Amino acid sequence: MLGSIAQRKGRFGSARKTYSEEMSELDFSQLDRIAERWVGRTAERSAARDPLAAAQNVTLRVDRSAERALRKGHPWLFADGIRDQSHDGRAGDFAVIFDRRRNFLALGLYDPESPIRVRILHHGKPTPVDAAFFARRVQGLAELRAKLFADDAGTNAYRLINGENEGMPGLVADRYANTLVVKLYTTAWLPHLRHVVRPLSRLTGAQRVVLRWSRGATRALNSLGESELPGELPGELPDELPDELADGVLLGGLALDGPVLFWENGLRFECDPCRGQKTGFFLDQRDNRARVEALAGGKDVLNTFAYTGGFSLYAARGGAKSVVSLDASAPALQAAQRNFEHNRAIPGVAGVHHETLRADAFRSLAELAAAGRDFDLVVVDPPSFASRQGEVERALGAYASLTRLALGVLRPGGDLIFASCSARITSDDFFACLHAAARRAGRPLREIERTAHPADHPVGFEQGAYLKCIFAKVP
Numbered sequence: 001m002l003g004s005i006a007q008r009k010g011r012f013g014s015a016r017k018t019y020s021e022e023m024s025e026l027d028f029s030q031l032d033r034i035a036e037r038w039v040g041r042t043a044e045r046s047a048a049r050d051p052l053a054a055a056q057n058v059t060l061r062v063d064r065s066a067e068r069a070l071r072k073g074h075p076w077l078f079a080d081g082i083r084d085q086s087h088d089g090r091a092g093d094f095a096v097i098f099d100r101r102r103n104f105l106a107l108g109l110y111d112p113e114s115p116i117r118v119r120i121l122h123h124g125k126p127t128p129v130d131a132a133f134f135a136r137r138v139q140g141l142a143e144l145r146a147k148l149f150a151d152d153a154g155t156n157a158y159r160l161i162n163g164e165n166e167g168m169p170g171l172v173a174d175r176y177a178n179t180l181v182v183k184l185y186t187t188a189w190l191p192h193l194r195h196v197v198r199p200l201s202r203l204t205g206a207q208r209v210v211l212r213w214s215r216g217a218t219r220a221l222n223s224l225g226e227s228e229l230p231g232e233l234p235g236e237l238p239d240e241l242p243d244e245l246a247d248g249v250l251l252g253g254l255a256l257d258g259p260v261l262f263w264e265n266g267l268r269f270e271c272d273p274c275r276g277q278k279t280g281f282f283l284d285q286r287d288n289r290a291r292v293e294a295l296a297g298g299k300d301v302l303n304t305f306a307y308t309g310g311f312s313l314y315a316a317r318g319g320a321k322s323v324v325s326l327d328a329s330a331p332a333l334q335a336a337q338r339n340f341e342h343n344r345a346i347p348g349v350a351g352v353h354h355e356t357l358r359a360d361a362f363r364s365l366a367e368l369a370a371a372g373r374d375f376d377l378v379v380v381d382p383p384s385f386a387s388r389q390g391e392v393e394r395a396l397g398a399y400a401s402l403t404r405l406a407l408g409v410l411r412p413g414g415d416l417i418f419a420s421c422s423a424r425i426t427s428d429d430f431f432a433c434l435h436a437a438a439r440r441a442g443r444p445l446r447e448i449e450r451t452a453h454p455a456d457h458p459v460g461f462e463q464g465a466y467l468k469c470i471f472a473k474v475p
């Protein structure tokens, strides 16, 4: 894992530049060149000072139901909602959307490859979308987050920009100490990326910015997956991406020579922002991890789908007697072990018996039960099982199986913590499914709490709500 980061070192001229504390701005001139090349137009024109007048805009008229959705502020225009269109646009063109009476409705980023044909940047009255527009939006979000974590000296990793939930559709940005990770869900951002990355790195004082691409959630039930994010639809990486835009490259700043270290609630974690799942870490589980810490004292804990041991570390600090981290990914479990090392100074972490188990969770839970191993607290945090609407039934079946299997290793009176990160499974269906499975197993759940999104992952529209979690006592 580390080798691959090292190999990326010095891939760009800008990355080889010596960093000094005084250097206030990172060099993103490469992004300017990319923007020009990508759409084959000049930097000035792509800034599109007046998109309504600019010839390269795609103008669209939409049908009644798309119109209704856009008036309510929905961030997506699907291809099948388009009635007519000025011409075939390119990824990253601005799309100007009119209603059936030719009134301006919204403006967004056009993507001819995606069923989400336009990702909306602005609803309501016409407005210029230019570098200043993006800078204002980025500044608003960066300031919001800085305020949110201002009193939290123990945390320097959080989501800065949560995609369509915050007016930046198809773009997510996470901060890990001085490293920013920008993850894109559409190539439509490429000509505009510099207008986001420059202000974001300046406002956060970042040392480097890493680019990640969403692969879409096409994974099968038992394969390695990452949780679903707003805007994630089945699909492959854009295959026309040049090397300097590959998944995990450095867009600017200091090259990485190892994992990034950061703090979360006073715990030290490492992550690999270039190759790790999601953007390197599951920041969205921060609050749930803290809840597990409060419950873990004196307990034998099983953390299934443990990834790099997030829940495990919190359980250990909370005084757990023993912790098992179970995951199918060997690199993730190696990082989990290192994360325990990073926190050796904490008595709970130093004292706990920690074991990693590399296995398929479904099979392993059955084997643990057959071997008579049991636990006082079990965390179940699987990847998204439903990347498409057609997979919802199968996903609910998997949640039911996992409930039964987890109860099979949970002692009477134990705690079950079970999360779902699939936007396509509603929280009602998810909680009902778990309750039904537990009843069938003869061990009905007594709920302690239901939780949803942490404050740095705000929900701005229906499909943006993906995370739900139940905390329950089991007889």
Ligand code: SAH
Pocket: 221, 222, 223, 224, 225, 227, 277, 281, 282, 285, 305, 306, 307, 308, 309, 310, 311, 326, 327, 328, 329, 332, 359, 360, 361, 362, 381, 382, 383
């Ligand atoms: N709880 C973690 C995040 C879990 S992400 C945290 O707080 O950081 C989901 C994890 O499930 C990934 O680490 C992935 O490697 C793992 N995974 C996916 N399918 C699996 C399977 N069938 N068995 C075990 N682990 C699996």
